Amino acid sequence: MDLSSLDIFLAVADEQSVTRASSRLGRVPSNVTTRVKQLEQELGAALFSREGKRMRLTQEGEVFLTYANRLIALADEARGALKPSGPAGSFRVGTMESTAASRLPPVLAKFHAAWPAVSLKLITGGTKGLIRQLLAHELDCALIGQPSVEGIDTGYDVGRLEGERVFTEDLLIVLPPRHPPIAEAADLRVDSLAALEPGCTYRAVAEHWARGARRLRVQELASYHAMLAAVSTGNAIGVMPRSVLDLLPGGSEVQTHPLGRIETLLVRRRGEASPAFEAFRRAFVEG
Secondary structure (H helix, E strand, O other): OOHHHHHHHHHHHHHOOHHHHHHHHOOOHHHHHHHHHHHHHHHOOOOEEEEOOEEEEOHHHHHHHHHHHHHHHHHHHHHHHHOOOOOOEEEEEEEOHHHHHHOHHHHHHHHHHHOOOEEEEEEEOOHHHHHHHHHOOOOOEEEEEEEOOOOOOOOOOOOOEEEEEEEEEEEEEEEOOOOOOOOOHHHOOOOEEEEOOOOOHHHHHHHHHHOOOOOOEEEEOOOHHHHHHHHHOOOOEEEEEHHHHOOOOOHHHOEEEEEEEEEEEEEEEOOOOOHHHHHHHHHHHOO
């Protein structure tokens, strides 16, 4: 087993297609297929189930995925440690969509200018999903939302993860333009909440806020632009940080109600800090 075989395996697992993985890696499809079969023979297990042209990980493949990610990350860390010029290699950062939109652009620009040899891959998702990926070694670090409200479980495991605050967000309930001002959830005139996926911290805070006053039907959407559009129809409320609302066209036309402050943490697996992570962390700390 060599690192190139692991790279091929990870590309096929990510793309779920030999053709797309081949294009991504700059290899011919027959070579990718052969290398996958050789890896399966070496491990004595089928890593993929073939469904036409689609490649799905088997149960054994899912287990091996965690180890493959760890081995590649460790190899990159070893290369970086031996290069006095600084961090290099791949670096996988998970982030909430809101943070990617409103906070990360200047940080990423600064990081890339300082460390062009680092190939940074950005993966967006909800806090719970990002934590699962981080613990499975599919990410090197993640930016997650951590509420101060009791009773909301984000999956943050202080025994296995460590982090520090990098941003503080003002979380808002976003109301239709003509909705009367509210003091609590019982004052709502609509019963639908436009929100992101279930693992989203902001959605969890909004549902917790409304609990006991009324049951909100969730309209699950893929972006904050779609959320604001749903609110603008007058049939739903939304939930988002002020930093995101300020970026959206039409954001000044809606009503808002404060939900409190949410900390954004930069987290990593406890005891693990690669040169790339330390450089990325400094990009936040040093502004």
